[in-house]
Amino acid sequence: MAVIRGAGVKQAHVFLNSIGCSECRPQYLEKLKTYLKGKSGLCEHCKSRMTKNPLRVLDCKEDAEKLSDAPRTVDSLCAACKAHYAEVKSLLKMYVIPHTEQPRLVRGLDYYTRTVFEIYPSGKSGSQDALAAGGRYDGLVELLGGAPTPAVGFALGVERVLNELEAQGALPAVRRGVFMLPLGDSAFEPSQKLLWQLRETGIRCETGQPDQSIKSQMRLADRLQMEFCIIMGENEIKDNFVMLKNLEKQSQDKVSMSEIVGKLQDHYKL
Ligand SMILES: [Zn+2]
Ligand SMILES: [Zn+2]
Known part of the structure; x- marks a missing residue:
């Protein structure tokens, strides 16, 4: 209770x-x-x-x-x-x-x-x-x-x-945290590695499942009041970057894999 x-x-x-x-x-x-x-x-x-x-x-x-x-x-x-x-x-x-x-x-x-x-x-x-x-x-x-x-x-x-x-109208109004959105089975492992890296810095993180559509994963991210969504598909993995989507501003950025953790740490001042 x-x-x-x-x-x-x-x-x-x-x-x-x-x-x-x-x-x-x-x-x-x-x-x-x-x-x-x-x-x-x-x-x-x-x-x-x-x-x-x-x-x-x-x-x-x-x-x-x-x-x-x-x-x-x-x-x-x-x-x-x-x-x-x-x-x-x-x-x-x-x-x-x-x-x-x-x-x-x-x-x-x-x-x-x-x-x-x-x-x-x-x-x-x-x-x-x-x-x-x-x-x-x-x-x-x-x-x-x-x-x-x-x-x-x-x-x-x-x-x-x-x-x-x-x-009950009690969902927190402030968006915070990162939702990992893997697309396709090959994205699962790298996305989960990144998820744990982010969690270790103290960032709130949740993940979708690679066999779910981008639409239903987005819906979950939205309901969890996440601020960001990291989209990882085959192309992103091949070229070593991720799509960082700001769910509040509805903007999207291409960020290299080597910079993503630092960028989010800066954002959350961690
Ligand atoms: Zn019965
Ligand atoms: Zn008894």
Whole structure:
């Protein structure tokens, strides 16, 4: 939440659930399997998931209505998980983080334990718009051969956060930084080398992907509020120069490879 707020999203809402631990989840899964066996007319996905990964069935958008009376994970928690979940909720309250319990929320992977969550722009829900999603995976490090280590993690939809910033009118107004725009596979390596050289001087840098069109890469550069764009294609590489485009002034300069880093350093007084 701090990451999302830090990025400038003013309103976001946490949906959370607890899916228990290795002590209490097996009992829940048994209950769920028995319940699912009595359900007919579930979608093809769910039919195969029912035995392999029954928890995921709860995730199904198509069958959501049919499964509205499914047993809830929160009703099968062991005492330790129950206490943990209560503490999580009271901490969210303490930090004044808006949240709603979502008993059907699950994560598909087995290594998740206890808390799972999704963060949505306020008032919205439905998996397409989640800004971030994650949970605890206290068993994962052990599963990979390490010592038992409590862990928590999440995935963040950078594009979705940007979209949300745009929608909330909170995108920074000042253009700053350099967007690397490689055109064609041969441009990828030299462009990434230059990207890291620039990053090492402290310049904000992002990159497009060589298989994307110049138009869609430009669009991303624009949305990231970049000040410059460095265009690198086959011709540029062959002749050892780049096109430096100023996205604010809409001007374009041919700059030699040996001078580009210095020129941008001067511009940003680094
Ligand atoms: Zn438990
Ligand atoms: Zn389904």
